[in-house]
Amino acid sequence: MIRVIGMAFILIGITFDFFGVLGLVRLPDVYNRLQAATKCVTFGSAGILFGVFILQGFNNFGFKALIGIAFIFLTSPVSAHAIARASHRSGIPLTKETVVDQYQEDNELKDN
Amino acid sequence: MTIKNRSRITVFILSFLVWLALTHIGDIQEVIAGLIVAFIVSMIAGKFLITTEKSEHxxxxxxxxxxxxxxxxxxxxxxxxxxxxxxxxxxxxxxxxxxxxxxxxxxxxxxxxxxxxxxxxxxxxxxxxxxxxxxxxxxxxxxxxxxxxxxxxxxxxxxxxxxxxxxx
Known part of the structure; x- marks a missing residue:
């Protein structure tokens, strides 16, 4: 039974990782791609690690998987934030469908 | 005790616990290496964790x-x-x-x-x-x-x- 539950978590994780990668290919610019990549890959990888924890129980592997979940949750949004900010500052344009960019407007106000 | 030192000690304990969870506890060499690494980490980055006095509730x-x-x-x-x-x-x-x-x-x-x-x-x-x-x-x-x-x-x-x- 525990084996089935653990496998189910790993399967869910892989599915969402797949959606994240699909978003990485399909969405237009770097910011939209980051959205898909951060959310789905964080959740997917956490799901896989949690499945490993359930399969292994409280031993060496299980503990490492749990700590891995905590570190992914802490670091993944921060790195996405850093990439998004760096690309905006180095002038990578947003996609054509973009409706508003208040960050750009405020930066221009500051420069003038 | 100043806030900085309290923060350093907290960081030392936390990083040592993470080290223990990540390695095999039975080996004395791992524990000693963990103590050294936790000490270095708490000296370099320890002062950033706690920045305020004791809080309520x-x-x-x-x-x-x-x-x-x-x-x-x-x-x-x-x-x-x-x-x-x-x-x-x-x-x-x-x-x-x-x-x-x-x-x-x-x-x-x-x-x-x-x-x-x-x-x-x-x-x-x-x-x-x-x-x-x-x-x-x-x-x-x-x-x-x-x-x-x-x-x-x-x-x-x-x-x-x-x-x-x-x-x-």
Missing amino acids: IVKRFFSAIIYLFKFLWEMVKANFHVAYIVLNPNLPIKPGIVKIKTDLTKDSAITVLTNSITLTPGTLTVDVNPETKEIYIHWIDVLSTDVEENTKLIGGRFEKLLTEVFE
Whole structure:
């Protein structure tokens, strides 16, 4: 039974990782791609690690998987934030469908 | 004891516990190496963890943190189905843009948690924070409005009340 539950978590994780990668290919610019990549890959990888924890129980592997979940949750949004900010500052344009960019407007106000 | 030293000792204990969890405890060499590494880490980066004096209502804040964790996990599941819906839809229904919201949180740690939560919840990604004016710039995959007040309610309002209880 525990084996089935653990496998189910790993399967869910892989599915969402797949959606994240699909978003990485399909969405237009770097910011939209980051959205898909951060959310789905964080959740997917956490799901896989949690499945490993359930399969292994409280031993060496299980503990490492749990700590891995905590570190992914802490670091993944921060790195996405850093990439998004760096690309905006180095002038990578947003996609054509973009409706508003208040960050750009405020930066221009500051420069003038 | 000064705040800096208390912070260093906390960091030392925490990093040593993480080391023990990551390695095989039975081996004495691992434990000694962990002590040395934890000491170095707490000397270099130890002073940043705790920056304020002892705070009140530890129990109440702890329960708020638990409630927050569950709310956050639920929002995150929603976010993942949202992304799945977008990437599986043949028309790619996106309307992206960068909007601005305001926050009332004052502590650095609270703002960090808020922005990380915003990144992991449906359709939003934090791009930059302006600590002086307390404005957060957010890339939104499906822009509903460009009004600052309304966006603050829509994006930040989900977490802000709970985070105020947890951190202040």
